[in-house]
Amino acid sequence: MADEESSDRQSAATAEQLGALLDEYESxxxxxxxxDEYAALKRAVETDVVPVTEADRSFFVLGSYDDEDRLRLVADRLESVGKPFLLKDLEAFDSVLRWTTQFKVMANRATHIVALYEHSEGGHEWEAGWLDHRPYREKFTVLKRDYPDLDPREEPFDGMFAHFVETVAALDRVHRFEAPTDASPAEVERGVETCVSAYKAELLDER
Structure with a gap:
């Protein structure tokens, strides 16, 4: 009986998310x-979307995939307080949705969006532009690397991206860590972990 109830809940959740996703896809x-795409999309909803929407707290972890190990570090440290995921984890979507559509779909569904920013190179600059809208601001947090050996204007963030980060900071949604340009990977990772710990403490205080 319990297995049947669980299966029924899973089917209902899949149907609900599939209907919403079809509308979003067209939009x-x-x-x-x-x-053919419908069958693949349904499988993707079951494997990739429903586990996120069924979680009490989910974290969409963003940043540069050139620094994927550090993104994985953020996700690993968040596992104790929710369900973290990277866009790269959603393999079932790849045959149906372009990455930009995948991003929009999951940004709508995650309860929290956490971005690790050490520079403004790569696709995460496009992501930041999309997230600079009211529906996302209240669930968006930045973990930003500051470079103590550089003037702020010399940090590896272009002007538009730096302005975006400061906009988020004005909402008190930026956690910062210091690591100079010649910092070792271990030093940077310690800074990231400190940021994530502060963010988790903030989340737990909200409960």
């Missing part, structure tokens, strides 16, 4: 899903 792309 984001201006196209409709064909029959």
């Amino acid at each position: 984001f792309t201006g196209q409709s899903i064909d029959r």
Whole structure:
């Protein structure tokens, strides 16, 4: 009986998320899903979306995949307080949705979005532009690397990206750690862990 109830809940959750995702897909792309894509999308919803939406607290971890080990570090440290995930983890989506659509879909569903920013190179600059909208601001937090050996204007963030981070900081949603340009990987990782610990403490205080 318990297994049947669990299966029924899973089916209902899949149906609900699938319907919402089909609407979003058409809104984001201006196209409709064909029959073959529908089956793949349903599988993706079951494996990638429902576990996120069913979690009490979920974390969409963003940043540069050139620094994936550090993104994984953020995700690992957040596991004790919720369900973290990277866009790269959503493999079932790859055959159906472009990464930009995947990003928009999951940004809508995660309860929290956490970005590790050490520079403004790569696709996360596009992501920041999308997140600079009211629906996301209250659930978006930045973990930012400061470079004590550089003038702030010389840090590896272009002007638009730096302005975006300061906009988030004005909302008191930025945690900072210091690591100079010649910092060792271990030193940077310690800074990241300190930031994540402060963020987790903040989350637990909100309960």
